[in-house]
Amino acid sequence: MREETDTLIRKITVLDPAGSKVLRDVDVAIKDGKISQIGSGVKLDAVEEIEGEGKIAIPGLVDAHTHVFQIFLRGALSLRELQAHPVWLRVLIPFEAELTKEEARISAELACLNMIMKGVTAFADAGGPHPEILAQVATEAGLRGLVTHSTMDAGPENYRRTVQMNRQLVHKYGEGRVRGCYSIRQIMTSTDSQIDETFRYAREDDAPVHMHLNEEVSEIQQSLSRWGLRPVEYLHNKGYLSSKVIAAHCAFLTAQEIQQLSASGATVVHCPTIAMLYMNFPRIPELLASGANVAIGSDGGSYRPLDLFLEMNVMISGLTGYYGTPYHDFNIITPQTALRIATYNGARIFEDKLGRIEEGYTADIAIIDTRKPHLTPLHDPNLLPLYATGEDTTDLIIDGKIVMRNRQVLTLDQEKILQEAREAQPQILEKIKKIAG
Ligand SMILES: [Zn+2]
Secondary structure (H helix, E strand, O other), X not given: OOOEEEEEEEEEEEEEHHHOEEEEEEEXXXXXXXXXXXXXXXXXXXXXXXXXXXXXXXXXXXXXXXXXXXXXXXXXXXHHHHOOOOHHHHHHHHHHHHOOHHHXXXXXXXXXXXXXXXXXXXXXXXXXXXXXXXHHHHHHHOOEEEEOEOOEOXXXXXXXXXXXXXXXXXXXXXXXXXXXXXXXXXXXXXOHHHHHXXXXXXHHHOOOEEEEEOOOHHHHHXXXXXXXXXHHHHHHHOOOOOOXXXXXXXXXXXXXXXXXXXXXXXXXXXXXXXXXXXHOOOOHHHHHHOOOEEEEOOOOOOOOOOOHHHHHHHHHHHHHHHHHHHHOOOOOOOHHHHHHHHHHHHHOOOOOOOXXXXXXXXXXXXXXXXXXXXXXXXXXHHHHHHHOOHHHEEEEEEOOEEEEEOOEEOOOOHHHHHHHHHHHHHHHXXXXXXXXX
């Protein structure tokens, strides 16, 4: 009898952007959650086999900044309403606070289902009203994730969350695929003592801090009048920047702040769609050139369909349009770099041996079917991000377990979730009308 493995993917093309590798017609063996062998004609029996002909395996996509509890705002906010400044304080946070536990559960299930069906294997939620509900749903869904309370001790009374609440979450979810982390919703809604306490606890617990940072002009202005320093400068001076910091947006950085972020090893999460609509063209090419770990985020499902292929395309077109095209330079962000940003770079938030299709790495893999009119022919697989959408994902493997097979999600009840979301729609719309007018 031959040696047995858990899962064997047969004759597939492997795209490993962090290793700058394209392997054609190889077999990928998975054992005990890890990629155990990659090669031609692997001679192993397997409990599960996936036929890879005509398909491309990529490392699982990582949505490094999302808002699971805003998905019910989908289709309700126009671009004009985004101008209700600041939209996060006037609409988004009040909406999150209004969700019942039942609505939060449906929202979490809908977001997890959406992510899995788009090839996303891991996410970092920026913080919402019910992180424990999200932790439970994501665990059942088989996803990898970071969850947190949306910490703030300034601003509206009924949305306040303490650092202690996150400490409990971090201790409760300290191991495993879904973990708790610390957060600062915005420096504008946190006192100095809350910021200090967050970073002290995070250091003691060796846990990440997820925050919105340098995302709008009013934040920079507030920071300058409050501390005489810009937000990143302040965190740098306090010694708070580290590889444990997940800094979303960073749309308004000076050259010095770019250096401070890249030297610290912090992850900067570029959210392309919302950056182009609402913020700015962030200095992503300079961040990459300085060695910063740049990841990608959807910023939640209220603006776009949680599709990181779409976000990669907006990133490539947007940044090329701004930094390249006026100078006849079309090499600002290559599709390979975009895919590395959306996989390996985001995976660094979670663990070292993640985000690559390479022996010894944890098996988080998305399989894309290229036997489609919009993906045929695809002479160079490296150009996949320019043509594919998340919907082209047929199979998804997380921690070595198959969570979607032939577009059938095995861990969540798709029909039931969509039905419950449809039933909740009228009451949700009432809440939105009450808040947004
Ligand atoms: Zn956000």
